Amino acid sequence: MPPAASPPTLVWFRDDLRLADNPALTAAAGGDGPIVAVYVLDEESPGLRPLGGAARWWLAGSLRALATDLRARGVPLVLRRGPAAQRISELVEEVGAAEVVWNRRYDPAAAAVDDTVADVLAARGVGVATFQAALLVEPAQMRTKTGGPYGVFTPFLRALLALPEPRFPLPAPKAVRSLAGVPSDRLEDWDLEPTAPDWAAGFRSVWRPGEAGAGDRLTAFLDEGLKGYATLRDRPDRTSTSRLSPHLRFGEISPFQVFHAARHAREAGRGGTTGQDVDKFVAELVWREFAYHLLAQNPRLATANHQPRFDAFPWRSDASALHAWQRGRTGYPIVDAGMRELWTTGWMHNRVRMVVASFLVKHLLIDWREGERWFWDTLVDADPANNAASWQWVAGSGADAAPYFRIFNPVLQGEKFDPDGAYVKHWIPALRRLGAQHVHRPFDTPPLELAAAGVTLGRDYPAPLVDHKVARERALAALATIKT
Ligand SMILES: Cc1cc2nc3c(=O)[nH]c(=O)nc-3n(C[C@H](O)[C@H](O)[C@H](O)COP(=O)(O)OP(=O)(O)OC[C@H]3O[C@@H](n4cnc5c(N)ncnc54)[C@H](O)[C@@H]3O)c2cc1C
Incomplete structure (x- = not known):
């Protein structure tokens, strides 16, 4: 069958608002059919916690940046709002998609939504492929010698670092075929950003949501911040940490990209960076992994005392x-x-x-x-x-x-x-x-x-x-x- 006749693949973006090191996007771009890129604002599926005000502001900027980056490759970003299972299956129907791909989420509430979507699609004979992109090691991969989950950070760190080195990041796909004319919500109609009062002026002066902003932030950190990180990271009066956290949170940059960039900075002796600085920084990235490991064990981590x-x-x-x-x-x-x-x-x-x-x-x-x-x-x-x-x-x-x-x-x-x-x-x-x-x-x-x-x-x-x-x-x- 000629490529143009192949059915589209739906790429469902979530907390991975980037083109580079996005295995779901790369897989879809490598297929025969066109892709349809979609983001669903889901505030309705049971168990999902609605984003707070500041994160909604970030999401708006991040989606705007993603839409621009996709458009530059000829791909429109389709926005839909509502329960994910419903919105994704409607879109599959509309465009005649044969497959839906996404990068996995590890928050149990979000993972449950993903399972539901996968079940709904499977029941309709639509293929699903999922990928690891948000964590260096998935929570279920990390098990103690007795087979249980970790509860203490240091052994978790040691065990994670003893695993084979995390894979190298993928480049952004160069050529992407897409399907035009798919109806989309307007981002402005989602009311993600404040209007009156506009409390986000201070945010705009320090942040640039989106993949390009994340990349610039990483570069600046490798040039100026990583050197001395081990000793200065506790100093709020210095620009001593990466400030990558919101970019990592929304997946505008992946931990694989950050990990390898830091390791490479050490090898290249960039900016006088030492092994100690890099080890300390990598350990902080692993705290993020550990937090997800804990959340996977205890879905009520935000509401119930662990002890x-x-x-x-x-x-x-x-x-x-x-x-x-x-x-x-x-x-x-x-x-x-x-x-x-x-x-x-x-x-x-x-x-x-x-x-x-x-x-x-x-x-x-x-x-x-x-x-x-x-x-x-x-x-x-x-x-x-x-x-x-x-x-x-x-x-x-x-x-x-x-x-x-x-x-x-x-x-x-x-x-x-x-x-x-x-x-x-x-x-x-x-x-x-x-x-x-x-x-x-x-x-x-x-x-x-x-x-x-x-x-x-x-x-x-x-x-x-x-x-x-x-x-x-x-x-x-x-x-x-x-x-x-
Ligand atoms: C009470 C409290 C609440 C916090 N809430 C959040 C939150 O909602 N989101 C969030 O990303 N971090 C949170 N942290 C962890 C930490 O404060 C931030 O990740 C960090 O300050 C982000 O700045 P940075 O990107 O410059 O960090 P860097 O020092 O440059 O570290 C690099 C990355 O490692 C991860 N990281 C660093 N420290 C921690 C940590 N202690 N735990 C988990 N991951 C870490 C982050 O993804 C961070 O971007 C919280 C810490 C405390 C004490």
């Missing part, structure tokens, strides 16, 4: 303290700077994420799920596995979690990781005239020094919501009630 003893934890309900935390008004500068960075840019440095999360859970005794929900709504990289696993890790309720009794002192954390106060001063301009010795502890600063810096506590910057020592004792007492 059931935390079900009895005496969390406080305190709406005004929660609001102060959300808006960066706790009176602890490193916490407030982080929460303001999050609100303004949709992202926060990892060290600061740990400090603000610890503050909510331990100083304010507010349930980690409140924090997880706030992050879900405000992070551009809000990720079903990383967010839930990290919150449980900080709260002490997770697998291989930081022990609850280890309580960060937010002043000392600020002084250690933002020694000149540059990060705090950037996000809290009211404190910019305080010296480095005071900027992380305005409440401990002599009144004359505060006055000289133009700061009146309670007017320019809040007094602390809680006293660190008192809060620490209260948190330990709360923990004692659930000790086994």
Whole structure:
């Protein structure tokens, strides 16, 4: 049969909004028939968690970029909205597709949707082919010596690194045949982006969603950030990490691409990068793998304590303290700077994420799920596995979690990781005239020094919501009630 007469293959894009290293797209492009590229905004299938506001903003930009990149290859991106099983089978019918291909998802709720779609298609005699693209190693491949899943990071890391090296990334397909004239929703009609008020101005100034933006971000990191990563990655006052998280979250770049680029940077000695820097960076990528491994074991990772003893934890309900935390008004500068960075840019440095999360859970005794929900709504990289696993890790309720009794002192954390106060001063301009010795502890600063810096506590910057020592004792007492 001549190629033009071959039936189309549907390429179902999801959290893999890229052309390069996209095995599903590559497979379809290599077939005889034309392809139909589709994205389904599914907020209706049971169990799926709707995206938060910041992630919806990102998705809009990412889809726009994907549509542009596909169009440059002559392929329109078809947008449909609704339950995936219904929308995909309708489209198969409309275009007469013989096969649907996609890259696998590992969030159990999303994987269940994919299983349903596969069943519906199989029942109609439509072929399905799925591929590994989002994780270096699929959760089911990682098993301990006794055959169970891993619960502790270090052995997981060791075992993953002992496997054969992850495959090399695939190039973007050069020639792609496509089918024209397939009706599509208009992206603007999906209302993914804010209008009034437009809270995303700060996002636009720091981010460029899409595959090209991801590639540029990786290049900049390899040139300037990877060198020194092992020692500087905890410094929020430096551009010391890759900021690839939202790009990885939406699959605008794959972990295979990032892994091999980092390894290659070491071999090429790029920018003075050391083996230690690369090993540390790869270990962070493996934390992402580990989080998915945990989510695969526990679909309720975002809602249920991994350690059931935390079900009895005496969390406080305190709406005004929660609001102060959300808006960066706790009176602890490193916490407030982080929460303001999050609100303004949709992202926060990892060290600061740990400090603000610890503050909510331990100083304010507010349930980690409140924090997880706030992050879900405000992070551009809000990720079903990383967010839930990290919150449980900080709260002490997770697998291989930081022990609850280890309580960060937010002043000392600020002084250690933002020694000149540059990060705090950037996000809290009211404190910019305080010296480095005071900027992380305005409440401990002599009144004359505060006055000289133009700061009146309670007017320019809040007094602390809680006293660190008192809060620490209260948190330990709360923990004692659930000790086994
Ligand atoms: C309370 C809390 C909530 C978090 N929520 C999220 C989230 O929703 N989405 C998210 O991607 N990360 C989350 N993280 C993990 C981490 O903070 C971010 O991945 C990291 O800050 C992203 O910045 P980066 O890309 O510059 O990281 P880099 O240091 O450059 O690391 C490279 C990549 O490795 C992965 N990674 C790094 N650290 C971790 C980690 N601790 N756990 C899992 N993966 C990691 C990310 O994909 C990251 O992009 C959370 C951490 C905490 C403490």
